[in-house]
Amino acid sequence: GESVGLHLPTLSVQEGDNSIINCAYSNSASDYFIWYKQESGKGPQFIIDIRSNMDKRQGQRVTVLLNKTVKHLSLQIAATQPGDSAVYFCAEKGGNEKLTFGTGTRLTIIP
Amino acid sequence: DGGITQSPKYLFRKEGQNVTLSCEQNLNHDAMYWYRQDPGQGLRLIYYSQIVNDFQKGDIAEGYSVSREKKESFPLTVTSAQKNPTAFYLCASSTRQGGTDTQYFGPGTRLTVL
Numbered sequence: 001g002e003s004v005g006l007h008l009p010t011l012s013v014q015e016g017d018n019s020i021i022n023c024a025y026s027n028s029a030s031d032y033f034i035w036y037k038q039e040s041g042k043g044p045q046f047i048i049d050i051r052s053n054m055d056k057r058q059g060q061r062v063t064v065l066l067n068k069t070v071k072h073l074s075l076q077i078a079a080t081q082p083g084d085s086a087v088y089f090c091a092e093k094g095g096n097e098k099l100t101f102g103t104g105t106r107l108t109i110i111p
Numbered sequence: 112d113g114g115i116t117q118s119p120k121y122l123f124r125k126e127g128q129n130v131t132l133s134c135e136q137n138l139n140h141d142a143m144y145w146y147r148q149d150p151g152q153g154l155r156l157i158y159y160s161q162i163v164n165d166f167q168k169g170d171i172a173e174g175y176s177v178s179r180e181k182k183e184s185f186p187l188t189v190t191s192a193q194k195n196p197t198a199f200y201l202c203a204s205s206t207r208q209g210g211t212d213t214q215y216f217g218p219g220t221r222l223t224v225l
Contacts, residue, residue, distance in 0.1 A: 034213060043117075043201055043216035044154075089153065091214075098169075099214060101153040 012108045013080050021105045023073040023090035032093040035064060035075045038104070039086045047075070047088075077107075085109045114138040115217035117202050122222045124189070124196070132187045132220045134202035143185035144203040144214060147171060154201065160185055189222060197224045 174193025
């Protein structure tokens with residue numbers, strides 16, 4: 001069935017280091033993927049997206065990589081800052097046009 | 112949070128009462144969505160609307176109702192039939208322009224049943 005999951009529920013990274021958050025999906029028909037950041041008590045904030053016809057997309061300090069062969073999505077955050085501490089989750093859009101969300105990874109930046 | 116507002120931020124309800132959560136957007140988006148978020152779980156779709164005066168049930172619609180009389184508004188009513196309504200409720204909207212259908216979220220309403 002269609003599912004979106006994350007490999008690690010928690011991730012701690014030293015301030016200034018790079019972080020990588022992973023996401024696995026099972027629906028090979030999914031054609032659009034989004035990464036969201038959610039701070040405590042707030043709504044999810046759009047970070048970056050990627051279509052299935054791309055392998056990589058870069059934003060400001062963030063890069064999303066898509067490996068369709070193994071159905072894997074990752075979010076790389078460069079030079080992490082304290083403000084990057086949050087829960088990050090991915091979402092995929094499959095053939096039914098609805099988004100399916102993962103449960104999230106909590107990223108903690110260690111000063 | 113962009114141009115999506117939700118009110119109130121916190122809401123308390125007694126058992127047996129219906130409550131309505133507000134969601135307004137000024138992004139001129141056609142589609143709007145309601146999700147429920149529980150600790151340790153992904154967002155679950157309650158209802159969505161692709162266009163004014165039309166809406167569809169999501170994965171967990173039982174005990175909820177919606178209306179879409181205006182493009183910018185998509186209120187959600189949590190009825191007494193919803194057995195476990197305590198949760199964080201998120202409203203989102205999206206446009207199909209560019210074919211990406213990115214959903215943007217409001218700040219959320221935390222509902223607690225007393």
